[in-house]
Amino acid sequence: MQQTEILTGDGTSVRLVYDEDADILELFFGDNGPARGIELTDQIILRLDREARRAVSLTLLHFSILSEQTVYGPRSWRIDSLERMPDALREVVLRVLTTLPVSQFLKLTQLQTGAAQFVPVAYVDAQRIVAYA
Template identity: 40%
Template sequence: SFAPGEHATGIELSDHLLLRINKEEARAVGLTIFEYSLVAQPTEVGPRSFPLNGLAELSAELRELTLDILQRPPVSNFLSLSGYTPSAFETVPITSIRPLPAAA
């Protein structure tokens, strides 16, 4: 949690990610990563990425706000956002977990 105890709106981004935001202040309140050991495990070709299917359930305004919050710290310290383009006319937002810094 980035702001413990603060009331927030929960946004289920995927089966593995729950983002909590303060809509009025346009900022992240918390990020929950379910099954971290699975989603953070790299594949043989690089980081494991997964689609942010939950964005499709949001209003255009809330989707835009959520994408903005995802691309700023503190969320961007944990998630890397990108797009998968299955065709020239479609882009699917995807994310991967950033590696945690090594302990000193």
């Protein structure tokens, strides 16, 4: 198991723990505490402190696959779970995903599938993570 501690752009202490055998990367943001696990995809789990409206951790299962580069850029994953969340929870999750410290490692964007149809997608900023490892 490999562990590294860094400071993000906003000064948050982040502990990166990589289990090579299981191919799982966990990022712990600041102090650990009570949190609710939210499965963003089958491979990406956000632990969220809803009261403080902050990320406690981010778990990336099958990290080597999540961080693969394709011919077109980083491998991206649909975040279908956002559509099934209650509005208040979705608002908190979106804010957490699009601000530091989470946004330094996981990028959220959208895919336009029609004139007015959009699908949220995310990708792991593997270059930033590997730079710290």
